[in-house]
Each structure stands twice: as structure tokens, then as C-alpha cells.
Amino acid sequence: EPEVTQTPSHQVTQMGQEVILRCVPISNHLYFYWYRQILGQKVEFLVSFYNNEISEKSEIFDDQFSVERPDGSNFTLKIRSTKLEDSAMYFCASTPTGGTKNIQYFGAGTRLSVL
Amino acid sequence: SQQGEEDPQALSIQEGENATMNCSYKTSINNLQWYRQNSGRGLVHLILIRSNEREKHSGRLRVTLDTSKKSSSLLITASRAADTASYFCATDASGNFGNEKLTFGTGTRLTIIP
Numbered sequence: 337e338p339e340v341t342q343t344p345s346h347q348v349t350q351m352g353q354e355v356i357l358r359c360v361p362i363s364n365h366l367y368f369y370w371y372r373q374i375l376g377q378k379v380e381f382l383v384s385f386y387n388n389e390i391s392e393k394s395e396i397f398d399d400q401f402s403v404e405r406p407d408g409s410n411f412t413l414k415i416r417s418t419k420l421e422d423s424a425m426y427f428c429a430s431t432p433t434g435g436t437k438n439i440q441y442f443g444a445g446t447r448l449s450v451l
Numbered sequence: 452s453q454q455g456e457e458d459p460q461a462l463s464i465q466e467g468e469n470a471t472m473n474c475s476y477k478t479s480i481n482n483l484q485w486y487r488q489n490s491g492r493g494l495v496h497l498i499l500i501r502s503n504e505r506e507k508h509s510g511r512l513r514v515t516l517d518t519s520k521k522s523s524s525l526l527i528t529a530s531r532a533a534d535t536a537s538y539f540c541a542t543d544a545s546g547n548f549g550n551e552k553l554t555f556g557t558g559t560r561l562t563i564i565p
Contacts, residue, residue, distance in 0.1 A: 340493075369552065379494065379539065379555040392552060427493060431551075438482050438543055438551055444493040 338362040340443035342428050348449045349418055357413045357446045359428030367431035368411045369440060370403065372396070372424040379427065385411065418450045456556055457540060463562040470527045472559040474540030475520075481551065482543040483516055485525050487536045488558070494539070497525075527561075535563045 341360045349355050370382040384391040400416045425447050429440040457474045482501050486494040500507045500516045507514045513526040537560050541553040
């Protein structure tokens with residue numbers, strides 16, 4: 337069964353460093369999302385992406401964050417200068433076309449630890 | 452309460468019993484979905500119910516939706532140890548076409564005791 341894959345599964349970085357989290361959405365999906373979940377808290381929406389541009393972003397998604405679809409398969413989230421409070425699980429999701437587009441399929445997540 | 456609040460926050464039951472989790476939300480929605488998250492893992496989609504539906508079944512899952520009360524319930528019948536996980540409701544208040552961001556609730560941590 338097709339699935340969303342995320343790499344790495346765990347990323348440890350020093351405060352102030354740049355990190356890139358990678359996602360391979362399910363092929364033929366057109367809508368892509370990043371969410372994050374701080375330990376013990378809700379899953380929070382960060383950004384949605386369609387047709388090579390950001391469709392919507394939350395207040396969390398400030399200038400330190402950017403997303404890119406550099407080729408036909410990868411979807412990346414970059415955090416330019418990490419802060420301690422960026423430590424969280426980051427989930428990528430994608431949505432199929434057609435009538436079931438509302439179901440978002442999630443990857444297993446990348447645990448980001450900022451030291 | 453915030454959009455998507457589940458109760459109870461934690462639930463422990465014996466294997467074989469039924470588990471019921473509730474979710475309340477505040478804004479109008481197009482769809483409500485339930486997801487499961489095993490510890491430290493990703494979110495697995497369980498079931499989606501549209502705003503014009505009142506009840507939906509999928510295997511051992513039964514979801515109800517009451518838009519007048521802005522609430523939903525998830526019933527898992529004949530629970531199994533493998534059902535141990537956190538369960539989240541997520542609402543979809545669509546704005547732009549195809550860009551329905553999900554707003555998640557706080558989750559119910561379900562523990563099935565063998």
C-alpha cells in the first residue's frame with residue numbers, strides 16, 4: 337500500500353543550525369501539508385502546499401520556515417535557524433485527488449531535537 | 452474549549468469491552484475525521500464522516516456526528532490489546548478548494564488491559 341515516507345526519523349541539531357526535513361508524498365497526490373506535535377500536545381497545522389506554492393500557513397510558520405518541492409517526488413520543510421522550542425515531531429501529509437481528497441495520509445514523522 | 456477537544460483524556464478498559472471517546476468542536480465543519488496514533492508513530496486515518504452524515508460504521512468502529520451539538524463520538528467495539536493508542540478527532544473547515552487543513556483535538560489515550 338502506498339505510504340508517505342519521511343526522513344530522517346530522528347534529527348538532532350544544535351540551536352541556530354538549519355535543518356531540512358524530507359518527505360516523499362504518495363505519488364499522484366497533489367496537496368501536501370506539514371504539521372507538528374510538541375511532546376504531549378496537539379498536532380498543529382503548519383502549512384499547506386499546492387501547485388508549487390503555499391496555499392495556507394499558520395502563525396507558527398514564520399520567516400524561519402520554508403517549504404519546497406524541488407523535484408517531482410520530494411517535499412521538504414526547512415527551518416533556517418532552529419530554536420529550542422522547535423523541538424517536536426514533524427509530520428508530512430498528502431491528499432489524493434478526487435472525492436477522497438479530504439483524507440490526509442500521514443508519514444511516520446521526524447522527531448526533531450534542538451539542543 | 453478549543454476546536455477539537457476529546458474526552459476523556461485517558462481511558463483504560465478490559466479487552467473485549469467497548470470504548471467510547473467523544474470530541475467537541477466549535478466552528479462549522481465540512482468533515483470530521485478520527486485518527487489513531489501509536490506511541491511515537493504517525494497518524495493513521497480511521498474514518499471520515501461528512502457534515503451531512505449522522506452515523507458511519509467501519510469494521511469495529513462506529514462514529515456519530517451531531518452538528519447541532521458540534522460533537523462526535525467514536526465507539527470501538529470488542530476492544531483488543533492492539534487498539535491501545537491515542538485517538539484524535541480532526542475537523543476540516545474548508546476554505547480554499549482542496550486545501551482543507553485539519554484542526555486536531557487534544558486526543559484520548561486508550562489503554563486496553565489484556
